[in-house]
Amino acid sequence: MAVTLRDVARMAGVSVKTASNVVNGYSFVRPENRRRVEEALAATGYRPNIGARNLRRGRTGFIALVVPELGIPYFGELAGLVITAAREQGWNVLIEQTQATRDGERTVLEALGPHLIDAAVISPEALHAEDFAALDPGVPLVMIGEHSVDVRIDHVAIDNVLAARTAVGHLVEIGRRRIAAIGAHPYRGTAALRLAGYREALGEAGLPELVRPALHYHRQDGAAAMADLLDLPEPPDAVFCFNDLLAVGALRAIAERGLRVPQDIAVVGFDNTEEGAYSRPSLTSVAPDKVAIARTAIELIQRRIGEPSEEFVPEDVQTPFTLAIRESTAG
Amino acid sequence: MAVTLRDVARMAGVSVKTASNVVNGYSFVRPENRRRVEEALAATGYRPNIGARNLRRGRTGFIALVVPELGIPYFGELAGLVITAAREQGWNVLIEQTQATRDGERTVLEALGPHLIDAAVISPEALHAEDFAALDPGVPLVMIGEHSVDVRIDHVAIDNVLAARTAVGHLVEIGRRRIAAIGAHPYRGTAALRLAGYREALGEAGLPELVRPALHYHRQDGAAAMADLLDLPEPPDAVFCFNDLLAVGALRAIAERGLRVPQDIAVVGFDNTEEGAYSRPSLTSVAPDKVAIARTAIELIQRRIGEPSEEFVPEDVQTPFTLAIRESTAG
DNA sequence: TTGAAAGCGCTAACAG
DNA sequence: CTGTTAGCGCTTTCAA
Numbered sequence: 001m002a003v004t005l006r007d008v009a010r011m012a013g014v015s016v017k018t019a020s021n022v023v024n025g026y027s028f029v030r031p032e033n034r035r036r037v038e039e040a041l042a043a044t045g046y047r048p049n050i051g052a053r054n055l056r057r058g059r060t061g062f063i064a065l066v067v068p069e070l071g072i073p074y075f076g077e078l079a080g081l082v083i084t085a086a087r088e089q090g091w092n093v094l095i096e097q098t099q100a101t102r103d104g105e106r107t108v109l110e111a112l113g114p115h116l117i118d119a120a121v122i123s124p125e126a127l128h129a130e131d132f133a134a135l136d137p138g139v140p141l142v143m144i145g146e147h148s149v150d151v152r153i154d155h156v157a158i159d160n161v162l163a164a165r166t167a168v169g170h171l172v173e174i175g176r177r178r179i180a181a182i183g184a185h186p187y188r189g190t191a192a193l194r195l196a197g198y199r200e201a202l203g204e205a206g207l208p209e210l211v212r213p214a215l216h217y218h219r220q221d222g223a224a225a226m227a228d229l230l231d232l233p234e235p236p237d238a239v240f241c242f243n244d245l246l247a248v249g250a251l252r253a254i255a256e257r258g259l260r261v262p263q264d265i266a267v268v269g270f271d272n273t274e275e276g277a278y279s280r281p282s283l284t285s286v287a288p289d290k291v292a293i294a295r296t297a298i299e300l301i302q303r304r305i306g307e308p309s310e311e312f313v314p315e316d317v318q319t320p321f322t323l324a325i326r327e328s329t330a331g
Numbered sequence: 332m333a334v335t336l337r338d339v340a341r342m343a344g345v346s347v348k349t350a351s352n353v354v355n356g357y358s359f360v361r362p363e364n365r366r367r368v369e370e371a372l373a374a375t376g377y378r379p380n381i382g383a384r385n386l387r388r389g390r391t392g393f394i395a396l397v398v399p400e401l402g403i404p405y406f407g408e409l410a411g412l413v414i415t416a417a418r419e420q421g422w423n424v425l426i427e428q429t430q431a432t433r434d435g436e437r438t439v440l441e442a443l444g445p446h447l448i449d450a451a452v453i454s455p456e457a458l459h460a461e462d463f464a465a466l467d468p469g470v471p472l473v474m475i476g477e478h479s480v481d482v483r484i485d486h487v488a489i490d491n492v493l494a495a496r497t498a499v500g501h502l503v504e505i506g507r508r509r510i511a512a513i514g515a516h517p518y519r520g521t522a523a524l525r526l527a528g529y530r531e532a533l534g535e536a537g538l539p540e541l542v543r544p545a546l547h548y549h550r551q552d553g554a555a556a557m558a559d560l561l562d563l564p565e566p567p568d569a570v571f572c573f574n575d576l577l578a579v580g581a582l583r584a585i586a587e588r589g590l591r592v593p594q595d596i597a598v599v600g601f602d603n604t605e606e607g608a609y610s611r612p613s614l615t616s617v618a619p620d621k622v623a624i625a626r627t628a629i630e631l632i633q634r635r636i637g638e639p640s641e642e643f644v645p646e647d648v649q650t651p652f653t654l655a656i657r658e659s660t661a662g
Numbered sequence: 663t664t665g666a667a668a669g670c671g672c673t674a675a676c677a678g
Numbered sequence: 679c680t681g682t683t684a685g686c687g688c689t690t691t692c693a694a
Contacts, residue, residue: 002444002445002446002469002687004686004687004688005687005688005689006687006688014664014665015664015665015666016665016666016687016688016689017664017665017666017689017690018663018664018665020688020689020690021663021664024689028663028664029663029664030663030664033663033664047444047446048446048687048688049386049446049686049687049688050446050447051382051385051386051391051446051686051687051688052386052670052686052687052688052689053687053688053689054382054670054688055380055382055383055386055670055671055672055686055687055688056669056670056687056688056689056690057670057688057689058670060382062425069411070401070407070408070410070411070414071404071407071408071411071412071605072407073402073404073407073606075407076401076402076403076404076406076407076408076410077401077402077407079401079407079426080400080401080402080428081402083401083426083427083428084428092425092447093425093426094393094423094424094425095410095414095424095426096414097411097414097415113333113378114333115333115378115379115380115381115382115671116381116423138333219605219609248609249609251611252609252611255611274402274550275404275606278550278579278580278583279610279611280582280583280586280610280611333671335670335671335672336671336672336673337671337672345680345681346680346681346682347671347672347673347681347682348673348674348680348681348682349679349680349681351672351673351674352679352680355673359679359680360679360680361679361680364679364680379671379672380670380671380672382670382671382672383670383671383672383673383686384671384672384673385672385686386670386671386672386686386687386688387671387672387673387674387685387686388672388673388686389686446687
C-alpha cells in the first residue's frame, strides 16, 4: 500500500507531528530532525493523502466548473483556461455540464455540496434568479458571463451592452443601414444586455431594428434565423449575432442563397472563438479577454474562501474586450 | 455545520450502523427502524460526506481525464461525452490538460496518484511508451485514441488504418489521382496508423504518395502544409488531413489561392467535429463514434476496478466509425 | 521544539 | 437484525 506519514515518522525516528510539520513547511523543527524526515520522505516517495488531509481540514481542494456543454467551442476554450488558472492556485477542477437546461442547472447545483467542493464557478444559461436563492449549495459561488441583477453573487464578465454597441457601431461605420440581430432570448440575461447595446447603437444612428430570437445558441439556430431574415421582402445588409456559433450558421445560410459576405451582407459574431477566425469568410467578433475572465473568477474564489462570509458584498468585475475585425465586415 | 450520520442516528434513536445500513441500501433492517431513519434523513436533509466515505473505503470516487487541451474541438466534444458517461456510473471527473507536450503528460501522470483518483482515462499525444512504464500512477489507466503497441494498457479506439484507407479510398473513387496527406508526425502513434492506411489505399490504386508532416494538429499547421503543397510544380487534386483542424486550415489556404473545393482540390478530414460540418465547403470526415468511445472507456475502468489486477490482460477495444461525406468531396 | 492522543465522518468487523 | 468499536491518514490541541 501507499506510504503514510506514520511510516515516514517511524523511519525517521520522530513522531507523526514532527513529520507533519516538515511536510507542511512549518518552521521550528530541529535541523537534525528535519534532515532525517526529509531523507525518509525522499526514500519512501511519500505523497500526502489529500482526502485525509481535507477531511481533517474540512476542505476538499476541489472547485466545480459548471458550464452548459464542453462541446461548445466557447465553453471548451473557457474551461481550459479556468482549469489552468485553478491549477496555478493548487485547485483541482470538477466539471459539470447542464446541457443548457434549467433542470440541468438545478440538478447540478443540488448535487454540489460542501463535501465535494469548496467553491464553484458557474456559467448559468437558462437559470432563473430564484433558483440561486432556493439552492444555496453552501459554498462560495462565482458567476461567469451571465448577469442576474437581483442575485447576490460574485460576478465577472465584460460590459455586454458596450460590447454589443461597439459591434453594431462598427457595422454602422462601414455604411450598413439595415442591421439585424440574431439571438434574442426570453430568459438569458446576457441576451437582454446585448439586445440593449444593439438598440443603443441603432438609436444613435437612427436606424430601424430587426430582431430574430434564438432559443439555443447553436449553428443550426443561426442558420434558421438567417434564412428567415433572407426571406423578408427587404433583407438586411448586416447581421449582429449574439455568439460565434449563430454567426457561423448565418454564414452558411447566406452562402446557400448565393449571397456574398461582406459585399451583400456583413456579419459580426460574439466570443471570438478560433473557429470564427478560420471560417470563410473569417468572422469579425467581439473578443472578450478569456484569460482575464478565468483568472478573475479564481481570484474571487480565493478571496471568498480566505475571508469568512460575514458582511458579504458581492463583487462585480468587468474584464476587458476588443472587437476583432476580420473579413466578414471588411469591405 | 453539516449534519452527520451520527446526528441522524441519534434523532432516529438507533445506532450509526443502522443508519449507515439504511443509507447504503442494505436489506435486513427492521421496517420500524428503517422508517425512523428515513424520517430523520428527510428531516435533516442529510448528505453523506463523500470524502470520509472514500477515506474509509480507500477510494476517491474521482477519475481523471487527461487530454491535450479542452479548447481543441475534438477534445472538448470528447470530454463532454466522457463526463456524461462517467456521471451515469457515479464517477466525478477531474480534467487535466497536457498542452500536447511530453513534459505536460509526464507532469500530469506524476501528479496523479491513487489518493486523488481511482483511475484515469488518458488521450496521450506526444507521450512515448517508456514514459508509461516509468510512471505507473498506481491506478488503472485506459488509453483513448493513441496506440502504443508495447504498452500494456487498456485501449479503446477506432481502426485507424482502416479508417484512413476508407477515407483515401473515397478520394480514389471520385477520380482523384494525386492525393496528398497532411499530418505525418514523428512521435504520434495514430499518425503512423493513418499514414499506413493512406499508403495502403494508394498502393491498391497504384497512385503516388505525397506526404506533408504537421508537428501540431492546429488550423494554422494545416494552412501552412497546404500552402506548401500548392507551391509544388504539380499540386495535388486531393488532400487527406489527419484531423479536421488541419483540414479547416487547408480549406483556407486553398481559398486564398483562389482555388475551389472540391472542383480543384477535394479535402477529407478526420474526427467529424461540428465545426467541419459547418465549414465552407462542409467537410467530408472520418466519423468515429465518440459516444461509444466514451462509454467503452468508462466500462473498461469499471471492469479494472471491479477485478483485482492479478493476471492483467490488456483489452484492445475497437469502436465503430463511418465516413461522413459532405461538400468537400462531393463533385 | 516535540510527542501523545483526539477526532474529522464514515464503514465494517465482531459480538450480541 | 443492531450496537459497539476500531480505524482510514491526517492535522492539531495539549502537555511535556
